[in-house]
Amino acid sequence: xxxxxxxxxxxxxxxxxxxxxxxxxxxxxxxxxxxxxxxxxxxxxxxxxxxxxxxxxxxxxxxxxxxxxxxxxxxxxxxxxxxxxxxxxxxxxxxxxxxxxxxxxxxxxxxxxxxxxxxxxxxxxxxxxxxxxxxxxxxxxxxxxxxxxxxxxxxxxxxxxxxxxxxxxxxxxxxxxxxxxxxxxxxxxxxxxxxxxxxxxxxxxxxxxxxxxxxxxxxxxxxxxxxxxxxxxxxxxxxxxxxxxxxxxxxxxxxxxxxxxxxxxxxxxxxxxxxxxxxxxxxxxxxxxxxxxxxxxxxxxxxxxxxxxxxxxxxxx
Numbered sequence: 001x002x003x004x005x006x007x008x009x010x011x012x013x014x015x016x017x018x019x020x021x022x023x024x025x026x027x028x029x030x031x032x033x034x035x036x037x038x039x040x041x042x043x044x045x046x047x048x049x050x051x052x053x054x055x056x057x058x059x060x061x062x063x064x065x066x067x068x069x070x071x072x073x074x075x076x077x078x079x080x081x082x083x084x085x086x087x088x089x090x091x092x093x094x095x096x097x098x099x100x101x102x103x104x105x106x107x108x109x110x111x112x113x114x115x116x117x118x119x120x121x122x123x124x125x126x127x128x129x130x131x132x133x134x135x136x137x138x139x140x141x142x143x144x145x146x147x148x149x150x151x152x153x154x155x156x157x158x159x160x161x162x163x164x165x166x167x168x169x170x171x172x173x174x175x176x177x178x179x180x181x182x183x184x185x186x187x188x189x190x191x192x193x194x195x196x197x198x199x200x201x202x203x204x205x206x207x208x209x210x211x212x213x214x215x216x217x218x219x220x221x222x223x224x225x226x227x228x229x230x231x232x233x234x235x236x237x238x239x240x241x242x243x244x245x246x247x248x249x250x251x252x253x254x255x256x257x258x259x260x261x262x263x264x265x266x267x268x269x270x271x272x273x274x275x276x277x278x279x280x281x282x283x284x285x286x287x288x289x290x291x292x293x294x295x296x297x298x299x300x301x302x303x304x305x306x307x308x309x310x311x312x313x314x315x316x317x
Contacts, residue, residue, distance in 0.1 A: 029173035046153030048269025054138035063160035078107035150212035151272030179300035204284035220311035
C-alpha cells in the first residue's frame, strides 16, 4: 500500500516564511520542506522545558538522516531583546554547539497585555546521527519573570532503502488557539490541508505533530480532527470560528492518543507534546482511492459536561 508521511502543525506553531524573517501574524500553516519522494520515514521527539532551561531528547533514527529541524518555543514580552533565538545542542557526550534560529516567529500577542509567543526553528541536520542517541538542548533563557519556556523538539526525515516510496511534506506555522478567544487566537486552529494527486488504489498517511502550551493538561480538553476527501477543500465556517469547517465535522476522524483523554497531554513533560500516528487510536490516516486532500484541525474543546476550560495550545510542527 502506498504511503504518505506528513508532518503538520495544526494548533499553534511556527509560520516558516523564510530564513531569518520574523512573522508575527497568527495565521495558517505553510510549507517548510517537500513534498519530496523517496524511501523516507519520519521520527520526532521532544522535551518540556518549563522547569529548566535545559533538557534531553532521546531519539532513534532508523536510517540515514536526510533533514532535521530543531524547534523551541515559549512566551515572553515583546520588549527588544526578549525571546531567545539561540540555544545549545549536544549529541550524547559530545561538546554542545550553539544553534541559532534560521527563522524566528514572533513576538505574536497572546494574552494579558504582555505575553507574546516566540517560536524558533533551525536546520540541525549536521548535528544528528543514525541510531539511538540523546540530544541535550540547553541555554534556553527568557528574561521576564512571568515568561515561560514551553520546550524543544526534534523532527527528522530519514532514508531507509527497505521502506516503500513515500511522499513527505512538512508544514508549520504560528497558529494560536484558545476556546474563549476570538479569531485569529481561537477558538480553534486554522484548517491545514495537504493536497495530492488522486490514485486508483487506497493509500495511508502517517503524521507527526509537535504541540506546546498545554499545561495543565488534566483540565484542558482538546480535540484533533482529520478529514479526507476530493474536489473542493472544506469551506471555513466563520460563524463558529475562523478556519473551522464545523464543530465535530461530519465523516471526520477524531484522533486521540491510546489510553489518554486528549491528544495533547504534556507527553514530553509540562508544556510539550509529540504526537505520531503509530500511537493514536486512528493510526495512519486511511486515504481511499480517488482522494485528493487530507485536512487537519485542532480544537480547544469547551463542550465537556460539566464544562472545563478548553486548552490553550501552541503547536510547532
